[in-house]
Amino acid sequence: MRHLKILFVLSGNSRDSVKPGRSDVLPVKNPVHQADTLRTLGHEVDFFFIKGRGLSGYLRSIPLIRRKIKNEGYDVIHAHYSLTAFAVSLAGRHRMVVSLTGSDVMGMPLLLYLTRLFSRFRWAMVIVKTREMKARLRAGKILIIPNGVDTCLFAPGDKSKAKEQLGLAGKRIVLFVADPAREEKNYSLAREAVSRLGRDDTVLLPVHGIPHEAMALYYNAADLLLLTSLWEGSVNSVKEAMACNLPVVSTDVGDVRENTQGLEGYYITSFDTAEIADMVAMALDCKCEIRARERLFELQLDSPSVARRLIEMYNSVISQPERMAKNGTRFSKYDDG
Structure with missing residues (x-):
């Protein structure tokens, strides 16, 4: 199995935050847990958190993201949610995977329009959570991967x-x-x-x-x-x-x-x-x-099963010719109909 070096990029301002027992706050519990599971399977996952609220925070992050990617040599960049993905896209062309949430696809019409545009022309693969989200997005290169559940943490008790x-x-x-x-x-x-x-x-x-x-x-x-x-x-x-x-x-x-x-x-x-x-x-x-x-x-919704699907998808993106991966070329293997 190939060892992958992956960068997760996400907002540092999420209201859905978890505190991992240290002074800084790790935002968005699902990517954090996802990264932990990928690490247990032998892969390296780093984080870049976009700090600062509003458009200015995302714009200020662009050169920082570009420098991080250039210095570290990641196999793939995984941006979590649409606003973060736009910033990563503006930081240069990379082998890029984007996870979207319901609000990215089911919310504001302008956000949906921009998400469709970027998913067609800039993102190598888009991950959505449901068939409904895929149908609404109406773009190629879409893979349905719901968030996995930590079945060790969540189990029947007294x-x-x-x-x-x-x-x-x-x-x-x-x-x-x-x-x-x-x-x-x-x-x-x-x-x-x-x-x-x-x-x-x-x-x-x-x-x-x-x-x-x-x-x-x-x-x-x-x-x-x-x-x-x-x-x-x-x-x-x-x-x-x-x-x-x-x-x-x-x-x-x-x-x-x-x-x-x-x-x-x-x-x-x-x-x-x-x-x-x-x-x-x-x-x-x-x-x-x-x-x-x-x-x-x-349904293979436990975290290790979901992580293995992610790894398979990362390897598919990495295996494509560099120009195709960076320009968001369609990967027929993952077009779920």
């Missing part, structure tokens, strides 16, 4: 002890894993649906901004995960809940239906408050055997 640790012993916990202030997460709908239940022992618990490694406690304490988002990419919280065999009630967004179809204890709902409340009640009262963790492995 529910009673977890509830006690959170000070919620005796309560039925409906977990909401997102920032309630973000409109697309639709927290008000979740609150209305749980209130409609009229159960004194049931609490809606929004969780946001805590270290990623602490989330396993919340999943194991909860009785179900509720997702009411207006749109999503590949929903990490649902996959983490699956790893813990936690039931889920979700709107039909991202890859939730695809990943959970046919599983007992997993319900897809409309945006109707009464329907959501009914399905939350069904999930809370369900005595069925939850086997979602097995499904994760069947």
Whole structure:
């Protein structure tokens, strides 16, 4: 197996940050975990964090990125999310892979237009999380690779002890894993649906901004995960809940239906408050055997499986003639239809 030297480039200003026990803050938990998994498979991964908010922060980063790439001689540059990828593209032509999130593709029309333009002419490969994102992007060189789940961190645990640790012993916990202030997460709908239940022992618990490694406690304490988002990419919280065999009630967004179809204890709902409340009640009262963790492995959504797909893709990009890779030439092997 070839040893790869990879540079991850991402924003240093993300609100979805994790603190790895040191004074600086490592932003965006998914690329950080992804890099850790690649390292365990024998590859070298460095980070470049774009600092400073707004357009000026990205523009100031361009010469710094160019210098970093020139001095270190990376095999491939992996930019995470569209604004970062634009900055890397303006720093010169490189063998470049770009990961996009739901907001890159499902959000502002201008951002979508620029993303389509760069993906056609500058990026060697684009990674999206769902078929819906690929269809909306409408550009070549697209590979669907959802984020993998750390199945060592996220695993079934003792529910009673977890509830006690959170000070919620005796309560039925409906977990909401997102920032309630973000409109697309639709927290008000979740609150209305749980209130409609009229159960004194049931609490809606929004969780946001805590270290990623602490989330396993919340999943194991909860009785179900509720997702009411207006749109999503590949929903990490649902996959983490699956790893813990936690039931889920979700709107039909991202890859939730695809990943959970046919599983007992997993319900897809409309945006109707009464329907959501009914399905939350069904999930809370369900005595069925939850086997979602097995499904994760069947779908190869565990972190090592996803990392191996990334490595295969990196090697495909690297193996192309340099001019083709740097100009974003179509790689037919990874055109998923």
